[in-house]
Amino acid sequence: MSNSRILPEFELLAPKTMSEAVDMAARYGDRATVLAGGTDVIIMLEKNAVKPEYVIALGEIPDLDYITYSKADGLTIGALATAYQLVQDKKVKKKYPALWQAAASLGSPQIRNAATIVGNILRASPSGDCCCAMLALGGSVVLESTSGRREVSIDDFFIDYGKIERREDEIAVELKLPPVEDASTSAFLRMTRMTFDLSKVSAAVSLQMSGKKCKAVRMAMGAVAPTAIRIKKAETMLEGVTITEKLLSDVAATVSRQVKPIDDVRSTADYRREVSGVLAKRVIKAACNV
Amino acid sequence: MKKRAITLFINGDEYNITVDADETLTQVIRNQLNLTDLKHCCGRGECGACTVQVEDDRYPTGKKIINSCLSLAAMMDGKRIYTVGGLEKGGTLHPVQEAFVEQGAVQCGFCSGGMIMKTVDILENNAKAGEAEIREGLEGNICRCTGYTKIVEAAKQAGKVMAAGK
Ligand SMILES: Cc1cc2nc3c(=O)[nH]c(=O)nc-3n(C[C@@H](O)[C@@H](O)[C@H](O)COP(=O)(O)OP(=O)(O)OC[C@H]3O[C@@H](n4cnc5c(N)ncnc54)[C@H](O)[C@@H]3O)c2cc1C
Numbered sequence A: 001m002s003n004s005r006i007l008p009e010f011e012l013l014a015p016k017t018m019s020e021a022v023d024m025a026a027r028y029g030d031r032a033t034v035l036a037g038g039t040d041v042i043i044m045l046e047k048n049a050v051k052p053e054y055v056i057a058l059g060e061i062p063d064l065d066y067i068t069y070s071k072a073d074g075l076t077i078g079a080l081a082t083a084y085q086l087v088q089d090k091k092v093k094k095k096y097p098a099l100w101q102a103a104a105s106l107g108s109p110q111i112r113n114a115a116t117i118v119g120n121i122l123r124a125s126p127s128g129d130c131c132c133a134m135l136a137l138g139g140s141v142v143l144e145s146t147s148g149r150r151e152v153s154i155d156d157f158f159i160d161y162g163k164i165e166r167r168e169d170e171i172a173v174e175l176k177l178p179p180v181e182d183a184s185t186s187a188f189l190r191m192t193r194m195t196f197d198l199s200k201v202s203a204a205v206s207l208q209m210s211g212k213k214c215k216a217v218r219m220a221m222g223a224v225a226p227t228a229i230r231i232k233k234a235e236t237m238l239e240g241v242t243i244t245e246k247l248l249s250d251v252a253a254t255v256s257r258q259v260k261p262i263d264d265v266r267s268t269a270d271y272r273r274e275v276s277g278v279l280a281k282r283v284i285k286a287a288c289n290v
Numbered sequence B: 001m002k003k004r005a006i007t008l009f010i011n012g013d014e015y016n017i018t019v020d021a022d023e024t025l026t027q028v029i030r031n032q033l034n035l036t037d038l039k040h041c042c043g044r045g046e047c048g049a050c051t052v053q054v055e056d057d058r059y060p061t062g063k064k065i066i067n068s069c070l071s072l073a074a075m076m077d078g079k080r081i082y083t084v085g086g087l088e089k090g091g092t093l094h095p096v097q098e099a100f101v102e103q104g105a106v107q108c109g110f111c112s113g114g115m116i117m118k119t120v121d122i123l124e125n126n127a128k129a130g131e132a133e134i135r136e137g138l139e140g141n142i143c144r145c146t147g148y149t150k151i152v153e154a155a156k157q158a159g160k161v162m163a164a165g166k
């Protein structure tokens, strides 16, 4: 139907197994785009932001939508597991609240029914809510190619805007998040113009507490830099000390100084800088009820 | 492949067709099957006008709602899909359609197909959904005319009918 073209022409590849998929990725490299739920890819195609000759659609590979948890291995999220599935998972809600909250507020019900968690990480948008949450929780992305699998720490995964630690012959198979200890808590918060919108600023934290004392912490923010980022200065301030109102105010000021946001359609850099400190403080409070 | 032969079941009717690899589900349903009750609007997952239900046995109702503008028709082979055009049975409107008419929840009508499918999905999951649950559920469907109040009223009215019918 050329008279009503919406997407540019491409050749569709629908592998039935992961090994077929990685063969295709090896053969076509950067001439191919991988498609999971399509909530980013279809729009990138429609905007002509990508012009692949081939689209490798993973949707017909069976049993790739798993979400499993074990005390030994932690949480594993298969490449086709959607935001909806993650939100339905009681273990995730209890043990990884930051990721659960990120998935629960992502887009609309229709979007959550299609969008995969892996796709959100692989898109690596600065405002990707699961990117921010996962950076705070820690973990790794498992990538597969014809030469086998490798695991990349989430700390090394986001390189720059639109740049990730994935070779063009690789397909992401799953995400792994470390097991959580009983004294661990986490939280995710975001600011949007309306609820159904991309984040202007987002923040996530995971904490290991001993009473009011913070034993270990990871903190991340979204939409304040070209990728989601760890806020290491804030982590250093929090680690090993008792969390007080005064400390949180100091953390907020440090965060506002460390972030490097930009002006865009959703917000101004100044506003983002100001608000990111406030959000950092709130997300810590939300995680540990201090 | 540049083209793919697929089977779609739309509102229970079987269609054996060949689609272009790059066609969205909205395009195929509207342009090839001429089922123009389904609307195409933003094409970017933002407005919900193109909302359809698709069978999915992982869901409590066996169906999920998606934006048909964001899915490739070629990847929907064998799927059962439901659009607003299939709700009326033998001349009788679905309780949600009835309620939209009675409450004046339709003005220009462009959002209505998607809005009604979304409301059907919310109420099939929970006919007793309260105002907050309805409003939250309707996120992702935009109406430029009605101001939403009448849509929410219609959903509440339809919920009562559907709850009583069960
Ligand atoms: C209306 C709307 C609202 C949204 N709101 C939010 C929001 O509030 N917060 C938010 O974070 N996001 C939001 N998003 C974006 C979110 O839906 C996506 O980031 C989604 O999570 C991506 O998953 P997907 O399965 O749809 O991926 P796709 O679109 O299929 O792919 C996304 C990217 O990942 C790559 N990819 C996917 N899977 C693999 C794999 N297994 N191996 C290698 N590469 C892969 C693709 O090539 C592509 O670059 C929104 C999108 C829309 C349309």
Ligand code: FES
Residues within 6 Å of the ligand: B039, B040, B041, B042, B043, B044, B045, B046, B047, B048, B049, B050, B051, B067, B068, B069, B070
């Ligand atoms: S046309 Fe699909 S969401 Fe707007």
Ligand code: FES
Residues within 6 Å of the ligand: B105, B106, B107, B108, B109, B110, B111, B112, B142, B143, B144, B145, B146
């Ligand atoms: S009735 Fe016109 S957009 Fe909703």
